[in-house]
Each structure stands twice: as structure tokens, then as C-alpha cells.
Amino acid sequence: MVMNRGTAFRSVVMTALWAMSPAYLPNSVALVVGGGPPIDGGRFWRGARLLGDGKTWRGAIGGFLAGVLLALGLNQVGTRSAGSLPVFPLRAALSLPAGAMLGDLAGSFLKRRIGRERGAPAPVLDQLGFVAGAFALTRLVAPGWFRSTFTAPVTVAALLLTPLLHVVTNALAYVVGLKEVPW
Ligand code: CTP
Ligand code: MG
Numbered sequence: 001m002v003m004n005r006g007t008a009f010r011s012v013v014m015t016a017l018w019a020m021s022p023a024y025l026p027n028s029v030a031l032v033v034g035g036g037p038p039i040d041g042g043r044f045w046r047g048a049r050l051l052g053d054g055k056t057w058r059g060a061i062g063g064f065l066a067g068v069l070l071a072l073g074l075n076q077v078g079t080r081s082a083g084s085l086p087v088f089p090l091r092a093a094l095s096l097p098a099g100a101m102l103g104d105l106a107g108s109f110l111k112r113r114i115g116r117e118r119g120a121p122a123p124v125l126d127q128l129g130f131v132a133g134a135f136a137l138t139r140l141v142a143p144g145w146f147r148s149t150f151t152a153p154v155t156v157a158a159l160l161l162t163p164l165l166h167v168v169t170n171a172l173a174y175v176v177g178l179k180e181v182p183w
Contacts, residue, residue, distance in 0.1 A: 103133015
């Protein structure tokens with residue numbers, strides 16, 4: 001396939017968004033379906049909550065399931081369009097959302113350790129914790145797929161686009177009243 005620079009750029013951005021979306025969706029879904037018992041059961045560790053009230057079972061499980069369904073749904077669309085978009089093997093369909101939710105939990109764990117209350121902003125941690133989790137777990141369970149999908153340009157695009165998307169979707173969630181703070 002012959003590609004000019006514009007086409008190549010678009011294809012890198014599309015691949016990054018496509019491949020990352022099962023890791024992006026869980027956060028938004030957790031925000032909508034979250035609530036109920038916190039994962040840490042209200043426990044404290046060294047004077048601060050282990051995770052905090054913002055990390056609930058409902059949010060984590062609902063977000064995970066939504067991400068898995070999205071990956072499986074994208075597989076149907078992608079196969080039909082017969083393009084160059086990545087197809088998610090089951091392992092990746094599971095590890096992207098699971099890693100995202102675990103990374104998000106790890107981010108909150110670290111936030112509590114550095115004395116940030118639930119909902120307080122922690123730039124970088126807030127935007128990239130879930131990406132680090134999704135990357136790490138997927139590299140572990142689907143290494144071949146990870147390597148062939150997240151080439152250097154796609155990884156760079158994902159790392160640049162994620163904070164941007166995260167900031168925009170959180171601001172939107174704040175505007176429509178889903179979030180109490182815009183981050
Ligand atoms: N949420 C949830 N369960 C999760 C993740 C998120 O219920 N596992 C919901 C909570 O209502 C949470 C909201 O989604 O308040 C926004 O998520 P996030 O910004 O990650 O949580 P914060 O409240 O900001 O808490 P933290 O400071 O720990 O990040
Ligand atoms: Mg937050």
C-alpha cells in the first residue's frame with residue numbers, strides 16, 4: 001500500500017485510538033455505574049485510605065465488562081471493514097480493560113500515599129495511570145499482539161492523545177454534572 005505522509009499520520013492516530021479504546025472506555029463507564037461499596041472496604045493504611053471511596057467494585061467491574069464488550073464489538077466492525085485496524089485477540093480484549101482498571105486503582109493507591117484526597121488532581125497519575133496499567137498487563141499476556149500493534153509511532157500517539165482525551169472527557173462529565181470536579 002502506498003501512503004503519503006497525511007495518510008500515514010491518520011492511520012497511526014486511528015490505530016492508536018482504536019487499540020486504546022477498550023482501555024479508555026472503562027473509566028467513563030466506572031464514572032456512570034460506579035458507587036456502592038468501596039474496594040478497600042473503608043480500610044486505612046498509614047493514616048490514609050488504602051484506595052478511597054472513589055474506587056468501587058461496581059465501577060471497576062462495570063468498567064472492565066464495558067471495555068471487553070467494546071473490544072469484541074470493534075472486532076466485528078473491523079473485520080467487516082477489512083482495513084488495517086487491529087483485531088483484538090481475547091487476551092488483549094481482557095487485558096486492556098483489566099489493566100486500565102488496575103492501573104487506575106494503583107494511581108489512587110499512590111495518590112493516597114502522597115496525601116491527596118479522593119478527587120484531588122494528580123497530573124500524570126490521573127491521566128496515565130490507567131494507560132501504564134493497560135500497557136503493562138497487555139505486554140504480559142499478549143506480547144506478540146502488543147509488539148505488532150503498539151509500534152513506536154502508535155505508542156507515541158497513544159501517550160500524547162490519552163491525556164488530551166482524558167481532560168476533554170472529564171471536562172464534559174463535569175459540565176453535564178456527572179463529576180464534581182473537572183479532572
Ligand atoms: N469510579 C468508581 N469505581 C472505580 C473507578 C471510578 O466508582 N473503580 C467512579 C467514582 O464515583 C469516582 C469517579 O468514578 O469518583 C471518577 O473516577 P476517578 O476520577 O478515577 O476517581 P476520583 O474520585 O478522582 O478518586 P481518586 O482521587 O482516587 O482518583
Ligand atoms: Mg479523579
